[in-house]
Amino acid sequence: xxxxxxxxxxxDDDRDIADLTGPIRLRHERAVRRxxxxxxxxxxxxxxxxxxxxxxxxxxxxxxxxxxxxxxxxLTPAQVTQAARVPLDVPLVQQDTGAIGTAVRAxxxxxxxxxxxxxxxxxxxxxxxxxxxxxxxxxxxxxxVDGDGVAYAMVPKLPKDVLQARGSGTDPDxxxxxxxxxxxxxxxxxxxxxxxxxxxxxxxTLELDGSRTVVWGGPEDPGLKAEVLMVLLKQVPxxxxxxxxxxxxxxTR
Numbered sequence: 255x256x257x258x259x260x261x262x263x264x265x266d267d268d269r270d271i272a273d274l275t276g277p278i279r280l281r282h283e284r285a286v287r288r289x290x291x292x293x294x295x296x297x298x299x300x301x302x303x304x305x306x307x308x309x310x311x312x313x314x315x316x317x318x319x320x321x322x323x324x325x326x327x328x329l330t331p332a333q334v335t336q337a338a339r340v341p342l343d344v345p346l347v348q349q350d351t352g353a354i355g356t357a358v359r360a361x362x363x364x365x366x367x368x369x370x371x372x373x374x375x376x377x378x379x380x381x382x383x384x385x386x387x388x389x390x391x392x393x394x395x396x397x398x399v400d401g402d403g404v405a406y407a408m409v410p411k412l413p414k415d416v417l418q419a420r421g422s423g424t425d426p427d428x429x430x431x432x433x434x435x436x437x438x439x440x441x442x443x444x445x446x447x448x449x450x451x452x453x454x455x456x457x458x459t460l461e462l463d464g465s466r467t468v469v470w471g472g473p474e475d476p477g478l479k480a481e482v483l484m485v486l487l488k489q490v491p492x493x494x495x496x497x498x499x500x501x502x503x504x505x506t507r
Contacts (some may be wrong), residue, residue, distance in 0.1 A: 316374050317343050325381035328363045328407050334379055337361055338369075346371050354379070362406040386416045387436040388450060390423025397423050401437020403430030403473075420451035431455040431473045438476035443483060471499025 321340045323331035338354045351369040354377075358367045363383050370378040384406050389396035395410040399419070405426070412418055417436055422428050432450055435458045439447065449461040460468035468483060479498045486496050486506055493506035 316346050318346050318349060318377055319343075319375035321377050321379065322372070323379045323381065325383065327383055328409075329361060329381065329383065333361070334358055334381060338379055340377055340379075346373065346375065346377065349377055351377075362404070365400070386413060387433055388417045388419040389413065390419050390421075390429065392423055397429075399429050399433035401433060403433035403437075405429045405433075417447060417450050420449065421453055425455075427455040428452050431458055434473045435460075435470055435476065438480060440480050440484065443480060443487070446487075465494065467495050469495065469497040469499050475501055 318340065321335050323334045326334060337357050337360065339357060340354060355367050355369045358364055358379060364381055365384045366382040368380040370380065372378045384400040384404065386398040387401045388399050389412050395408050396412050397405050398407045398409060399405045419432050432452050436450060446462045447460050448463050450458065452458045456472040458470040460470055462468060470479060478501045482498050482501045482504050483496060486504060490506045495507045497505045
């Protein structure tokens with residue numbers, strides 16, 4: 255018996271296929287809108303980045319208006335500012351902080367310096383000055399020498415807690431040896447030192463309280479000499495002369 259043909263299925267299939275185009279079109283439109291939104295966000299971010307770069311790097315809004323100097327005692331802020339030669343009205347981000355720091359370090363009393371941008375319009379120059387360990391008397395005052403052996407300034411009076419040195423204050427080798435020697439002394443020894451003298455860079459002598467003398471010699475092996483000296487001071491407290499110029503073979507008398 256022949257099967258009867260199904261009626262109306264072709265029309266129903268056409269309707270089913272036609273009905274799918276709506277959701278597909280809707281998903282496509284949503285994807286397009288999302289893509290447009292992403293593109294708009296990217297464009298807005300790009301515009302803001304360009305505008306921000308222009309404001310920071312090129313506009314006068316963040317230009318250098320003020321130079322602030324701190325940390326000076328011997329130097330004046332005006333001396334530091336003059337050496338730094340910071341161009342004003344230049345965007346802060348364009349300031350060459352490395353070159354400015356190099357210029358300030360060229361000042362003899364400056365041990366170190368930090369140049370910092372302080373937004374929105376100030377450049378901070380933070381100076382660390384040298385600390386004197388000894389001072390040489392000269393006509394009109396004293397020449398200060400730090401722990402690195404650098405003679406860096408002249409002052410009218412001997413600063414408190416700074417040792418007065420005797421010997422040639424004009425020979426850079428001698429002043430360097432004396433400065434480094436005193437700068438490496440441990441506090442336990444430094445508190446007993448009342449003066450220092452040197453006739454040459456290899457002949458530094460420390461004058462201790464109680465009329466005691468330390469023959470230090472040259473600036474080499476300062477750590478070992480200091481250790482040996484501390485031991486001798488404890489073991490032979492009655493000695494008047496402690497010779498650590500050859501720290502492997504120290505002597506007392």
